[in-house]
Amino acid sequence: MDNPLIRVGNLVKNYHRGSEELTVLSGLNFIVEDGEFVALMGPSGSGKTTLLNLIAGIDRPTSGYIFVGTDEISSMTDSQLADWRSRHIGFIFQTYNLIPVLTAFENVELPLLLTPLGRVERRKHVEIALYIVGLSDRMSHYPRQLSGGQEQRVAIARAIVTDPTLLVADEPTGDLDAKSAEEILILLERLNSEFKKTIVIVTHDPRAAARARRIVHLEKGVLKEDIKAEDRGSVRLADSTLAFADVKS
Amino acid sequence: MKFFPLIFKNVFRKKTRTVLTIGSIILPLLVICLMGSFLSALNMPDPAQTRGMFRIVTRHKVGLASPLPVSYAEKIRQLDGAIAVTKFNWFGGKYIDDSARNFFARFAVDPETLVLVFDDATITSGSANDWFNDRAGSLVGEDLIKKFGWNIGDQVVLIGDIYPTTIQLTIRAVYKLQNEPSDALFFNRKYLEEVLPSFQGNVGTIWIKCRDGAAATKLADEIDQMFENSPYPTKTESEKAFQMGFVSMLGNVKLLVTSLTIIIVLVILLIAANTMALSARERVREIAVLRTLGFSSWKILTLILGESLILALIGGIIGLGAFIIGLKPLKASLMNTPISGFASAIKPFPEVLLLGLIITLLVGLLSGLAPAIRASQRPITEGLRHVG
Numbered sequence: 138m139d140n141p142l143i144r145v146g147n148l149v150k151n152y153h154r155g156s157e158e159l160t161v162l163s164g165l166n167f168i169v170e171d172g173e174f175v176a177l178m179g180p181s182g183s184g185k186t187t188l189l190n191l192i193a194g195i196d197r198p199t200s201g202y203i204f205v206g207t208d209e210i211s212s213m214t215d216s217q218l219a220d221w222r223s224r225h226i227g228f229i230f231q232t233y234n235l236i237p238v239l240t241a242f243e244n245v246e247l248p249l250l251l252t253p254l255g256r257v258e259r260r261k262h263v264e265i266a267l268y269i270v271g272l273s274d275r276m277s278h279y280p281r282q283l284s285g286g287q288e289q290r291v292a293i294a295r296a297i298v299t300d301p302t303l304l305v306a307d308e309p310t311g312d313l314d315a316k317s318a319e320e321i322l323i324l325l326e327r328l329n330s331e332f333k334k335t336i337v338i339v340t341h342d343p344r345a346a347a348r349a350r351r352i353v354h355l356e357k358g359v360l361k362e363d364i365k366a367e368d369r370g371s372v373r374l375a376d377s378t379l380a381f382a383d384v385k386s
Numbered sequence: 387m388k389f390f391p392l393i394f395k396n397v398f399r400k401k402t403r404t405v406l407t408i409g410s411i412i413l414p415l416l417v418i419c420l421m422g423s424f425l426s427a428l429n430m431p432d433p434a435q436t437r438g439m440f441r442i443v444t445r446h447k448v449g450l451a452s453p454l455p456v457s458y459a460e461k462i463r464q465l466d467g468a469i470a471v472t473k474f475n476w477f478g479g480k481y482i483d484d485s486a487r488n489f490f491a492r493f494a495v496d497p498e499t500l501v502l503v504f505d506d507a508t509i510t511s512g513s514a515n516d517w518f519n520d521r522a523g524s525l526v527g528e529d530l531i532k533k534f535g536w537n538i539g540d541q542v543v544l545i546g547d548i549y550p551t552t553i554q555l556t557i558r559a560v561y562k563l564q565n566e567p568s569d570a571l572f573f574n575r576k577y578l579e580e581v582l583p584s585f586q587g588n589v590g591t592i593w594i595k596c597r598d599g600a601a602a603t604k605l606a607d608e609i610d611q612m613f614e615n616s617p618y619p620t621k622t623e624s625e626k627a628f629q630m631g632f633v634s635m636l637g638n639v640k641l642l643v644t645s646l647t648i649i650i651v652l653v654i655l656l657i658a659a660n661t662m663a664l665s666a667r668e669r670v671r672e673i674a675v676l677r678t679l680g681f682s683s684w685k686i687l688t689l690i691l692g693e694s695l696i697l698a699l700i701g702g703i704i705g706l707g708a709f710i711i712g713l714k715p716l717k718a719s720l721m722n723t724p725i726s727g728f729a730s731a732i733k734p735f736p737e738v739l740l741l742g743l744i745i746t747l748l749v750g751l752l753s754g755l756a757p758a759i760r761a762s763q764r765p766i767t768e769g770l771r772h773v774g
Contacts, residue, residue: 195678195766216682223680230770234675238395248679250388295679 142303142335143169143192148201150187150358161187163358164201174329174336176349183355185339186307192337193226193305194218206302223251227296229306229338233288235280235295241267242276245294252299266294269332270324286317293324297334304328306338310345322348393692397700399665404697407661411701411749412708414650415742419709420716421643422738427731428640440602441503443628444592444609447619450476453588454618462594462609467601470502473589475575479546479553490530491570492544494578494585497525503595504563512538512559521577523558527568531560542571551581567731591628651745658753662694666757673761674769683762690761694754695747702746709742710734 145167152159161184169175177185190196191203194210195218203211210221222228235244245266249259267273270290280288289309296304309325310318326348328334338345346352354362398404444462446452456473463471475494482488497518501507510528517523524542536542542555555573562568579586594609596602606622613620666673673686681689713734720729 190767193678195770216684219677219680219682219685222678226678226680228678230675234671236672236675238399239392243391247392247676250392251680251685256388
């Protein structure tokens, strides 16, 4: 372990459904190195989205710990977590989740409103983020005027505009056609390789997982398989992922 | 301030609903302002007293429809503290027709004593002597002169109803009262006594100019005690109380107006709260997204309260503005009605405008409070899963 960014230990997450208690994650241990591109895979109900939410600080574990960098987010208060998310997390959703009444520019600017940056600086940051995702010419467009792929790119610009420590994405290509999905994956890969962003994605899409440098399989709340590109080579990793997907389907 | 565009865009997210909600704030606020002004007018100090005029009015204890013996005026005049006494009889009747536009107050009076009791009035045109010397002459308020475009020497024909006779009057003088409506017509009671002998001996109200405030208070009691056991007991009150008496005939007006105001405020509150609750419910997922981006619960609470506050303020400012602008034409239209005296007293009182603003702010804050708390406290993961 050279430089761990995320350290998860003995992580347990229980949910209550009426009087019934469901264990989604049971004593999970997991580390993500700084600069890694990790794909969390697994069947529905395996706990991958729950793990992602816990790492992103939008949910709280029942027990165990989560460190992101030197911050133990599992012991933070709600307001501390909110502040931490604004500085360290870029979240990409499956359904983009752009605010429909705001333009692409205003959507990307949203996280910057929580920073002390002035109007001119915010503009500069937004322009850069939209340039990176290739939407400099769509700044004043509303989400309804954009295609699905473009909306997701705006969502990615919103996620990277504060230059967060960690990018997390929940099924980022789940709502896209194959061509748009490919473009988004290339963009994520570029953010990882070129901009050195640590990325954790949850996906069912083998093509998406194939872009990752590491694939973590979860099943029934425990880590089942952990495949690294360094171990097997990126091409073989892709093959293994596709094969895994075939088996599951 | 940097959050203002976000708040503003959310306020106008559903334009029709926003416009309807703003409208539902504007209209009741207008009614509240009108009722508040009405109450303020009731509570205004007696304009005559502010000029050092201490007048009291004596009428039959039973009501204005019951006359008093004309001899009472002389008895009252002899009391200590009474400087001048004059007699009023409401003539009623109609001018041209029965329409509200042609309605104004018409009184048969003693011209010589009238000007003594109302010596704060000024004659702006014609002369009092011309009126005194012409039994069929009349003294007309400046507001009426302007309204009907009359001039000195013009004829005014009044067709009686209480008194079954038609009288033809010549305008001999024009009066003006400071800070009070000058919208009545006075003519010599002797004219009426001549054409209607049955009119003699009766008087509707007796107006007394007192030496000072203390004398006014003392005289009011003294007069009523003097006639307490007579066949015509009296009720004496200040000029303002007498004028207010017309309104209080409707019952406990202040309580009624205050109760209505409270009900209207509650109605606005419910409408605005419903809009805010709908608006917040439609955006459960969006709010969860904002919180994912790092917006704290407190920030979400502030944003939603900001929305409800802006919504209410837009309605409030338009409502108060419409009230100020619309008051003048409204007063003009009421000048021809029996409540013209009140209409002229109504104005945009600062305390009423302040009340309107406070109600607006309260509606803004209270209507957004419950949805704001709910939205800010909902778990993020639950919000992100929300469909709808």
